[in-house]
Amino acid sequence: MDILHFIEMAFWLAIAAIGFAILFNVPKRTLIIIALLAAVGGSSKLLLMHYGVHIIIGSLIGATLIGILSIPAAHGKHAPPLVFSIPAVIPMIPGAFAYKTMLGFIELTSEISTETYDLVLNQTINNATIAVFVIISLTAGVSFPMLITRKTSAKKIKIIS
Amino acid sequence: MNIPLHPNKPLQETADCLLEIGCLLMASGASTNRIRITMERIADGLGYETETLTTQRTIFVLVKDLKTQEVYNSFKKTPPHGANFTLVSGISKMSWQVIEEKWELNQIKEELNRLTKLNRYPLLITMIFVSFADAGFCRLFGGEYIDLCTTFVATFIAFLVRHYALSIKFNPYLSIVFASFTACLITSFARFFGIGNHPDLAFATAVLFLIPGVPLINSFSDILDGHIMNGMVRGTNAMVIAFCISLGMLVTMLIFNF
Numbered sequence: 001m002d003i004l005h006f007i008e009m010a011f012w013l014a015i016a017a018i019g020f021a022i023l024f025n026v027p028k029r030t031l032i033i034i035a036l037l038a039a040v041g042g043s044s045k046l047l048l049m050h051y052g053v054h055i056i057i058g059s060l061i062g063a064t065l066i067g068i069l070s071i072p073a074a075h076g077k078h079a080p081p082l083v084f085s086i087p088a089v090i091p092m093i094p095g096a097f098a099y100k101t102m103l104g105f106i107e108l109t110s111e112i113s114t115e116t117y118d119l120v121l122n123q124t125i126n127n128a129t130i131a132v133f134v135i136i137s138l139t140a141g142v143s144f145p146m147l148i149t150r151k152t153s154a155k156k157i158k159i160i161s
Numbered sequence: 162m163n164i165p166l167h168p169n170k171p172l173q174e175t176a177d178c179l180l181e182i183g184c185l186l187m188a189s190g191a192s193t194n195r196i197r198i199t200m201e202r203i204a205d206g207l208g209y210e211t212e213t214l215t216t217q218r219t220i221f222v223l224v225k226d227l228k229t230q231e232v233y234n235s236f237k238k239t240p241p242h243g244a245n246f247t248l249v250s251g252i253s254k255m256s257w258q259v260i261e262e263k264w265e266l267n268q269i270k271e272e273l274n275r276l277t278k279l280n281r282y283p284l285l286i287t288m289i290f291v292s293f294a295d296a297g298f299c300r301l302f303g304g305e306y307i308d309l310c311t312t313f314v315a316t317f318i319a320f321l322v323r324h325y326a327l328s329i330k331f332n333p334y335l336s337i338v339f340a341s342f343t344a345c346l347i348t349s350f351a352r353f354f355g356i357g358n359h360p361d362l363a364f365a366t367a368v369l370f371l372i373p374g375v376p377l378i379n380s381f382s383d384i385l386d387g388h389i390m391n392g393m394v395r396g397t398n399a400m401v402i403a404f405c406i407s408l409g410m411l412v413t414m415l416i417f418n419f
Contacts (some may be wrong), residue, residue, distance in 0.1 A: 019294020139381035
């Protein structure tokens with residue numbers, strides 16, 4: 001296992017999250033926390049995938065981690081949890097699968113033999129399903145703390161009581 | 162039953178203020194549940210009872226004065242959508258101050274005025290960081306440093322194209338098609354001339370800054386909260402944006418005949 005590679009990936013995850021955070025105009029005081037959350041959540045997904053966990057489960061766990069950590073961050077920096085969690089999970093959005101799905105659909109429109117058509121159709125549906133389920137697991141992971149504590153506001157969630 | 166033609170002034174002003182808050186939140190990318198809870202919390206702090214109907218383009222509110230039992234309702238259309246989390250965060254903080262520090266209506270209006278006047282990040286800073294973000298995606302998918310440079314340049318120019326298209330009042334979806342087309346065109350040149358080791362990765366990642374992250378995540382969280390209609394509207398919006406991105410890619414592919 002290449003530790004340096006993982007550190008580099010964590011760095012790029014943080015950079016990607018900061019880019020989107022600035023695009024979404026988050027308050028300046030939250031930028032560093034967003035970078036840290038993205039690095040932690042994204043790296044845990046990559047690490048799990050390295051040990052053979054499926055991408056959907058990996059994304060769910062990574063996003064849940066981000067969702068849970070965004071509650072203390074929200075308390076500390078006085079901003080709603082979504083400010084931290086949405087930019088932090090965006091680097092985990094399955095861009096590659098969505099891209100392959102799109103390429104597949106474009107290929108399906110061209111004139112190809114029945115065998116190739118079946119093959120391309122199979123791959124396209126597979127990629128599309130993975131992309132959709134990864135996005136659902138990202139959302140479910142981010143809203144996990146709210147669902148499990150049955151509170152309507154993060155302010156009412158006591159971290160240590 | 163007697164319905165007064167001119168309901169009392171504070172009631173009317175409160176309703177307008179609540180509508181303003183709801184519309185700002187909707188345009189800035191808050192989920193439906195958050196909009197409803199924030200509006201109810203502020204109304205509660207001011208001593209009113211409220212019911213809301215929230216849709217993507219219009220917000221409807223009904224305010225009831227608990228002392229006089231008077232009722233007032235009103236609509237307002239939302240401004241153009243664009244994620245702005247500083248506003249969401251500021252309004253959320255304000256809603257708690259209304260309850261905890263017993264704010265008056267005037268204070269709320271002043272705070273709203275201040276929040277809406279806050280500047281966004283400068284355009285150049287946004288462009289540089291968004292381009293770095295796309296370069297980061299390229300690296301995450303396994304691109305090498307020369308591909309990162311291609312992605313950076315393509316994103317930088319495409320972002321400028323979208324910004325310009327929006328500023329001269331093009332349709333937002335059409336602006337996304339233009340941006341996606343520009344990004345793909347630039348990366349296709351890299352692919353055509355054989356610059357870089359994985360030009361196809363640069364091609365796939367240079368458009369990722371356009372992905373509708375906020376509508377997509379809000380769509381699913383709305384559905385989880387039971388706001389199925391709003392969730393579907395947001396989901397459809399996200400799908401149309403994704404379609405616009407792929408339209409730009411498709412046109413480039415047809416030009417270069419990949």
